[in-house]
Amino acid sequence: MTTRILPAVGDPDAARSLTTLLSQLPGAEPALPVTDSTSLLDLLARLAAESLDELPEVVLVHERIGPVPALELIREIALRFPAVGVVLVTVDAGPGLYSAAMDSGARGLVGLPLSYEELAQRVQSAAGWSTGVRRHLGHAGELVAGPGGRVVTVSGAKGGVGTTVTAVQLALAARASGRTVALVDLDLQSGDIASYLDVQYRRSIVDLAAIQDISPRVLQDALFAHQTGLGLLLAPAEGERGEDVGDRAVRQILHALRGRHEIVVVDCGTQMTAGNAAAVEAADTTLLVTTPDVVAVRAAKRMVRMWDRLQIRKAEETVVVVNRHTRATEIQPPLIERITGTRVARSTVPAGFKELQPVIDAGRMQDLEARSAVKQALWALAGELGLVRVPEPAALQKTGRFRGDRGSIGLRRGRSR
Template identity: 75%
Template sequence: MTTRILPAVGDPDAARSVGSLLGRLPDAEPAAPVGDSTALVDTLARLAAESLDELPEVVLVHERIGPLPALELIRDVALRFPAVGVVLVTADTSPGLYSAAMDSGARGLVALPLTYEELAQRVQAAAGWAAGVRRHLGHGPEAGFGGTVVTVSGAKGGVGTTVTAIQLALASAASGRSVALVDLDLQGGDVASYLDVQFRRSIVDLAAIQDIGARVLADAVFNHESGVALLLAPAEGERAEEVSDRLVRQTLGALRQRYETVVVDCGTHVDTANAAAIEMADTTLLLTTPDVVTVRATKRMVRLWDRLQIRKAEETVTVVNRHRRGSEIQPPLVSKITATRVARSAIPANFRELQGAVDAGRMQDLEAKSTVKQAMWALAGELGLVKDGRPDTKQSGLFGGGRRHGRAK
């Protein structure tokens, strides 16, 4: 059986050395090296979108890869692409690093300077492990990759980020999918306020957990009456610094294995936590409004993400909120200015429809006839977050007649 190998090596000399040895391995099909962590994840995501069979059996991660540190990259790949065997290439062969690499999801470690025998042994072992996982998972375009992660960010404050994230989650749940909604607006998250929830636990409670499994998640999330599982921001904004990018990657990786849709409200600021979410998301939304100031802020945000190698402009979907047909700034112009793809589903400007639900903190009770809700649920369909292309708008409990639940303490 041919073993496909994808090296991730940033240093040109190291890349040539790795490529030379890989070319000597029997039944090996090494690909051209990718030079950084972003390119590796992008390549794997593109191949996974085609089919599980398109993914390489083995990924080699060099210790000096960047910008994401090697162990964090291994953890990300292991969580997102569990049918790929990852091998770390490093000069540090201490027991501590070996343990850390295994904890991150590596299937082996190869010492520098490389030797043919050790490289062949580790690649063969990782390839055998990957083959076994694929047999267990079966074959299919989505086999083994878990749910879809969608992040929702705002170009600036007040553009409707949280309301949009909530409605996307509600639409997905109404269609019959299992859904988690994560509030990563860590210093000022309002998901709980918009959904009439008081709950003491938040994502901060996962900070000290090394292995975030189903039981840990069950203790941390609030099961809302709408059917959406909520992982909330901390009530004390100063605790935001306890939420690291490592925690976010682990948490989202665990959530996507349990839920079909994971919607993440990233707020309007860029920090290490929501940057990690945006980087690992399947779809990234950026909310804007059709005015000069906000569109300029949108362009700045897109460029910031690109400079930080979080997300490329062409991989970002901009959503125009408070759209008016008579506005001088229309979606095609927003797309041209920001170099992003603009969603077909623009959200109309009609705050009066929202005001009652917003004031009551009951966004789940927004009426079905609301044009704003219809546009947001159409956006969920456009993004593939609902079964059969559309949510069930007749599902009980999502509109005005929903019963109130007691508040959890």
């Protein structure tokens, strides 16, 4: 039986050494090494989106992989791709690291310098485990890349561009089409989703931060069941408590939410923290909201460049949403696309201060009228992104709802490469 092996090694010399040994293993089919954690996760997501059969049986993670530390990367792979056997390649093969690697989800550990016998044994063991898991779970189609939910992050180029309004309306549109939806406020110090939806709450995302294994019951207790049907995971009332929500906690929380919701919309605000950086990196679709003015567009360009420098998200994987758009402004979507290097959503959102202000002041964003130009544009955006469930053709013709559902721009992370 052929064993497909994917090495993740940032160091060129180590990559050559590892690839040489892997090519000597009987039945091994090593792929070209990937050089960083972002590329590895993207590649696995793309393969899993095609079919479980496309995923490698074994992933070898070198200890100096970046930007995500090796153990955190192993944990992420184990959470999102549970039938892939991960082996850590490291200089320190002591019991402490071995225990930490096993806790993260690794199936073995190989010491450096590499030994053919040890490498063969660990790869064979991980491959056997992977094959057994897939056989136990049944048909390949029943296992997907992590739980089946889709994560969409919404970030703002700067304050006041309409980030939260966008996130809330996208979530409402998805829910109105019949999907199960979680709306997460990851603007940890100044999140306003609770105010926009008039929610009084006790539990917040901070209550999940220290939990290692988030069970469905624990998750359900932390979510606020809103009258619209949305499950709300809200920012802490005391902003300083947001420091307790790190990147590892965010990855675990998003993984748990994926397992119980078809759509997870995350309001990341305008400030970059370790937590919302992890969300942007893990998202299937990342939106960046801007307004068509010089200051906001420059801020959007800075944000995109920062994500690229930190290897969080590439510019071409980011979708810019233009809010308060008018045909009279000099800065039009094609220009924003060229300046930022991103793709700009076809659905632009007009200015709508008069129609928005009453529902914002009342904390009743869900009551924004259907004839509102802002609501129509944002719900069309939800359709463009594929967040709404498309009605049957006959029902669509009868009701005329969800005019934005006619096509999706295919923005699942990994397919855009």
